[in-house]
Amino acid sequence: RKEVEQDPGPFNVPEGATVAFNCTYSNSASQSFFWYRQDCRKEPKLLMSVYSSGNEDGRFTAQLNRASQYISLLIRDSKLSDSATYLCVAVYGGATNKLIFGTGTLLAVQP
């Protein structure tokens, strides 16, 4: 079983749609969680951190459920520019920040 699991997609949605990505992690010792965005043939870039209390940044909302070991990302009012791969990340341990990535979920927003 992979340490971080995501639905690989692709998710094909029209502009303006709301889309939700889900992710589960297997190690309950995970301490920090993030969503990264990766454009085609580019490096991953941090989209947002994920907290149990929820984290909202404009059209993006991330949520963590520690009891279920589940992370989500909600994108409202999708734009063409949101088309990318979204990577769910868990971090283990306090002394090092080894990022454990999911396989990523591909989002294609259609005009």
Next chain:
Amino acid sequence: DAGVTQSPTHLIKTRGQQVTLRCSPKSGHDTVSWYQQALGQGPQFIFQYYEEEERQRGNFPDRFSGHQFPNYSSELNVNALLLGDSALYLCASSFGGAGYNEQFFGPGTRLTVL
């Protein structure tokens, strides 16, 4: 302020050869991590360097080795290349190494092994 830089951008090698990839961290960062990203997969952690020491290692064979220099730049060496080593190699830098500190990624080196 330059971000994370990596060289070369692309590299083609044949099986059995050796390769060295280079990374310069973002200004002010002292920790460098290396990741391998195969096509269609998420990045996989190779190892992390802090204070010129390998601090943590992922599930990669000893053919993968690294080094960190006093100026915090780093090298990734891969010996006896296999076809399966073809991937995008990403370097990420951060400060201090704590789990909540953001890691900034370089553009990567795309390695093709023929």
